[in-house]
Amino acid sequence: MKLSTRGEYGLQAMFDLAQHCGEGPISIKTIAERQGISEPYLEQLIAALRKAGLVRSIRGAQGGYILNRDPEDITVGDIIRVLEGPIAPVECLTHEGESCAKADTCVTRDIWEKVRDSISDVLDSFTLADMVAKANKMRQDDKSYMYYI
Amino acid sequence: MKLSTRGEYGLQAMFDLAQHCGEGPISIKTIAERQGISEPYLEQLIAALRKAGLVRSIRGAQGGYILNRDPEDITVGDIIRVLEGPIAPVECLTHEGESCAKADTCVTRDIWEKVRDSISDVLDSFTLADMVAKANKMRQDDKSYMYYI
DNA sequence: ACAATATCCGAGTAAATTGCTAAGATATGA
DNA sequence: TCATATCTTAGCAATTTACTCGGATATTGT
Secondary structure: OOOOHHHHHHHHHHHHHHHOOOOOOEOHHHHHHHHOOOHHHHHHHHHHHHHOOOEEEEOOOOOEEEEOOOHHHOEHHHHHHHHHOOOOOOHHHOOOOOOOOOOOOOOOHHHHHHHHHHHHHHHHOOEHHHHHHHHHHHHHHHHHHHHOO | OOOOHHHHHHHHHHHHHHHOOOOOOEOHHHHHHHHOOOHHHHHHHHHHHHHOOOEEEEOOOOOEEEEOOOHHHOEHHHHHHHHHOOOOOOHHHOOOOOOOOOOOOOOOHHHHHHHHHHHHHHHHOOEHHHHHHHHHHHHHHHHHHHHOO
């Protein structure tokens, strides 16, 4: 029940873009350095995010990526689903249309369905804006702590 | 975010044991046939379940396995944790004692924590007894349906 | 005693997945 | 036109997954 690094790195990259939202396009190189991710690997992940419409690219010198929607309109679930595929603890739940052959006699199916839904609910309850707000608050707390030293 | 076949097969096998609870020891061969799982593979999974104390073995001819606790005292979470390792969407949550170096500045950590807890809650809310009850109800429904034909 | 039937245990292995790297084409700004 | 980017495809080593195989050990019925 683990996420791969695709989801982890991708979320970090998107968070980075949200934090620097409004500063113009951010290059892969910049994100990779700030987040400690391999550059060509991140390139692949961002490509997927672009095809899914979550980020927009500006090519050429001084180019880079910017979020294609407001940070409050992009949830963690949006990002994870693009990079990790559909959220589903078992294979048989991924083909949503057709139900598997044993669906009516399968006692485990509704367990996996509830697991899937609870994961989805949590992931969709966090937006990039939430994450940025939290990061800013953390920095704030750090500062106020410093003053007391 | 997928379970491996270990968790799937293991749960099936435990469900089988719960369904035939009280019928004496059930052999791996029997379970494997009924649930459509490879025999030597299932052997490995059951070994882990035995070491974890969820099943008890009786060796020799007419031997096999029986549940080591009542079906209502074994949750799906118990089984999954044995076969899939600790429930945690990211690596850094598995070492529960030590917190990772970036824990205080990590904005994603509490997201993963909530995901983990919601998965755990769902998995621990189902017992083997629940599953058997549901299977029996399904059979019942099937029968009453048959009478109406 | 002994054969049949089981659990136990460790090693090996093909296929898939993961987490990258490499090379080059394409686009754009200075 | 050069530097700086994105884009695209291919490849590849390491790890994990989903098994198989061989054989030791224990127990029961004959």
